Every structure is written in C-alpha cells, then in structure tokens.
Amino acid sequence: MKINHHLDESTLVSYVAGSLSQGMALVVATHISLCEKCRESVIETEAIGGALLEQMDSSEISDTSLETILSQLDEEPIAEPEKGVTDQSDGLVPPPLRSYIGESLDSINWRRLAPGFAYVDIFTEGAGVCRLLKVSPGKSILPHGHRGSELTLLLRGSFSDEIGRFAQGDIADLDDQVEHQPLVDKDQGCICLVATDSPLRFTTLLGKLLQPVTGF
Amino acid sequence: MEDWTGTLVKMASTQDKSLYVLLYRHFAPKVKAYITRLGVSEATADELTQETMLNMWRKAHLFDPAKAAASTWLFTLARNQSIDWMRRQKYPEYSLDRMEKSLEEASDPDTAEKHVSSYRMTQVINQLPENQAQVIYMSFFEGRSHAEIADRLMIPLGSVKSRIRLAVEKLKLTLRGEA
Ligand SMILES: [Zn+2]
Numbered sequence: 001m002k003i004n005h006h007l008d009e010s011t012l013v014s015y016v017a018g019s020l021s022q023g024m025a026l027v028v029a030t031h032i033s034l035c036e037k038c039r040e041s042v043i044e045t046e047a048i049g050g051a052l053l054e055q056m057d058s059s060e061i062s063d064t065s066l067e068t069i070l071s072q073l074d075e076e077p078i079a080e081p082e083k084g085v086t087d088q089s090d091g092l093v094p095p096p097l098r099s100y101i102g103e104s105l106d107s108i109n110w111r112r113l114a115p116g117f118a119y120v121d122i123f124t125e126g127a128g129v130c131r132l133l134k135v136s137p138g139k140s141i142l143p144h145g146h147r148g149s150e151l152t153l154l155l156r157g158s159f160s161d162e163i164g165r166f167a168q169g170d171i172a173d174l175d176d177q178v179e180h181q182p183l184v185d186k187d188q189g190c191i192c193l194v195a196t197d198s199p200l201r202f203t204t205l206l207g208k209l210l211q212p213v214t215g216f
Numbered sequence: 217m218e219d220w221t222g223t224l225v226k227m228a229s230t231q232d233k234s235l236y237v238l239l240y241r242h243f244a245p246k247v248k249a250y251i252t253r254l255g256v257s258e259a260t261a262d263e264l265t266q267e268t269m270l271n272m273w274r275k276a277h278l279f280d281p282a283k284a285a286a287s288t289w290l291f292t293l294a295r296n297q298s299i300d301w302m303r304r305q306k307y308p309e310y311s312l313d314r315m316e317k318s319l320e321e322a323s324d325p326d327t328a329e330k331h332v333s334s335y336r337m338t339q340v341i342n343q344l345p346e347n348q349a350q351v352i353y354m355s356f357f358e359g360r361s362h363a364e365i366a367d368r369l370m371i372p373l374g375s376v377k378s379r380i381r382l383a384v385e386k387l388k389l390t391l392r393g394e395a
Pocket residue numbers: 003005006007031035036037038039
C-alpha cells in the first residue's frame with residue numbers, strides 16, 4: 001500500500017501520551033497498522049515518553065507493596081504473545097478496527113441518510129464523534145471547517161480536495177485552520193473512518209441540519 | 217547510569233527475582249509518580265502501579281530491546297494500564313507484530329546506546345523553551361487533548377500543534393543521535 005498522507009507529529013504525540021479521544025485514537029491506531037512510516041515514528045515518540053518517565057521524581061512505595069508482589073509472581077501466568085494480524089487484503093478491516101465493526105468492509109449495516117451517503121456510528125467513549133462514512137462515486141462532501149481536530153482515514157476508494165488526492169491508507173489530519181471540500185473520485189465510491197474531538201461541528205442551524213448528512 | 221534495559225532482558229531470560237526487585241525499586245516509584253499525575257487517587261495509583269509492575273513480569277519475554285529502552289516499555293505498560301482503567305474501553309493499539317518479532321529474532325541490542333539517548337533526551341527536555349515543554353508535559357502528564365490545551369492556555373489550536381511539533385523535532389533529533 002502506497003501511502004502519501006500521514007499523521008501529524010503532534011497527533012502522534014497525543015496518541016502516544018494517551019491523550020487522544022477514544023475515537024481519534026482508533027483512527028490513529030488503524031492508520032498506523034497500515035503505515036510503516038508512522039509506526040516507526042510512534043516508536044520514536046514512545047521513547048520520549050520513556051525519557052519523561054525516567055526523569056520523574058519518585059513517589060513513595062511501601063515495602064509491603066514489593067513483598068506482596070513478590071509473593072504473587074509464581075502464580076502469575078506468563079502472557080501469551082498477542083496475535084498480530086498481517087492480512088491486509090482489500091475488503092478486510094484493519095486489525096484495530098475489527099472489534100468495533102467486524103472483519104469485512106462488505107458486511108456492514110449501513111444507515112442511508114441521503115442519496116449517495118451512508119454511515120455507521122462507532123460507539124466510542126468520551127468527547128467527539130467516530131463514524132464510518134460511505135460516499136458514492138463523484139459525490140462531493142459539503143465544504144466544512146473544523147472547530148477542533150478531525151481525522152479521516154481512507155479505507156477504500158479515493159477522494160480529492162484542496163490538499164491533494166487521498167487513497168486507501170491515506171489519512172487527512174486536519175485542524176481548525178483548514179476548510180475543505182472533498183470530492184470522491186468517479187470510478188469508485190469511498191469508505192472512510194472519521195473522528196473528531198469536539199462534539200459540535202457546526203454552529204449554524206443549517207449546519208446542524210446538514211451535519212448527519214455530511215458526517216462531519 | 218544503570219543498564220535497566222539489559223537488566224530487564226536478563227530477568228526475562230532467567231526469571232531471576234532478584235533482578236525483578238532491582239527493576240521494581242527503580243521503576244515502581246516513577247510509574248506511580250506518572251500515574252498519580254494523570255489525576256487518580258493515591259489508592260488507585262498504588263493499585264495501577266502494582267498491576268503495571270506485575271505486567272512487567274508477565275510480559276517481560278515480549279519485550280524487544282531492539283525497539284525500545286526499558287523505560288519506554290514501562291511507560292507504555294503504565295499508560296495502557298491507566299487509560300484502560302479510566303475508560304471502559306481499551307485504548308486502541310496499533311499492531312503487535314513487534315511483539316511477535318521479539319520471539320523470533322534473537323535480538324542483539326545495543327542497549328548502551330539507547331541509554332545514552334535516554335539520558336541525553338532528558339537533558340534536551342529540560343532545555344526546551346518553556347512554552348514547548350509546557351505542551352509536552354500537558355500531553356504526557358495531564359492527558360490533555362490539543363483542544364483542551366488550547367483552551368487552557370488561551371492560544372489557537374494551531375499554535376498548540378506547532379509547539380508540540382517543534383519540541384518533538386528536537387527530541388527526535390536527539391534520539392537519533394543527530395543533536
Ligand atoms: Zn502514515
């Protein structure tokens with residue numbers, strides 16, 4: 001998979017720090033599972049976390065804590081390596097997303113909202129929205145700005161906007177500076193995973209009415 | 217400076233509890249300090265620290281010294297333990313192939329180099345301009361999103377991101393031994 005659009009370093013920091021919303025963390029983890037470059041970058045960012053941990057002032061730990069834990073070690077089962085799934089053939093859902101939507105992109109129960117648009121909400125705890133969005137070929141997603149951050153990962157198909165062309169595996173990592181109008185390519189519809197970190201995207205009444213249609 | 221990464225690797229292969237004690241004494245107080253700063257009660261921090269340190273024992277054979285220093289690995293264990301406790305949902309993890317690889321490859325890590333990096337990194341973190349250090353600390357130790365940081369500091373979201381980018385750029389150069 002040739003990936004041209006990657007995660008912003010600042011997004012990776014939030015992911016590694018554990019400070020992303022659940023939905024955005026899911027999109028990040030899914031991109032990283034597809035993208036060697038961002039995976040390398042995450043490993044480097046984790047090293048920053050390690051250095052920060054190393055320089056923490058130590059909290060006090062009671063002696064009994066160590067004794068308790070030592071008495072437990074023999075009974076502790078040794079962890080099995082978790083199975084990494086490497087099959088990334090088309091139509092298969094990338095591993096981090098599987099526990100949320102199942103294994104196949106072709107067996108999703110879409111909710112149709114308007115001609116050419118369907119979606120599925122993915123339940124994630126906390127602030128923001130996470131949903132899978134399916135848009136028909138040649139359709140344009142309405143122009144929108146962002147109050148917070150928005151992540152859009154292409155799982156199938158492609159679209160183009162002011163920034164460039166986004167194909168399978170690419171991620172659009174946008175903040176509130178960007179206003180864009182993605183246009184889905186004509187040959188194939190697209191399926192993307194979208195997450196935002198603030199619950200409300202539009203402040204106008206018109207925007208609120210359109211919100212479920214655009215998915216943003 | 218102690219070679220904690222080497223100690224962890226040795227503990228994993230020998231199951232030597234005296235090495236576990238050394239690692240526990242070094243890391244548990246730091247892990248607890250980290251977890252406490254995320255804003256949980258003392259009792260919960262104690263509990264999550266114990267769970268993290270138990271995981272260090274249970275998962276030690278999955279540790280890959282070619283990918284991370286011991287402190288980095290402990291950081292990820294502590295982070296996952298805390299987030300999974302704070303949320304009812306498991307924090308999404310990317311891919312576990314690196315764990316699988318650690319079993320297949322007989323690693324010959326240059327742990328000393330990792331430690332120099334870790335040490336130098338600490339220095340570089342301490343030398344960051346205050347406004348960059350601040351956003352790094354707020355991300356890592358208070359678990360704040362970019363939007364929350366922007367609100368709190370009353371600066372635009374874009375400024376939060378660019379400060380983080382600048383800080384990370386310096387830190388990563390250090391990590392790669394280029395600065
Ligand atoms: Zn990437």
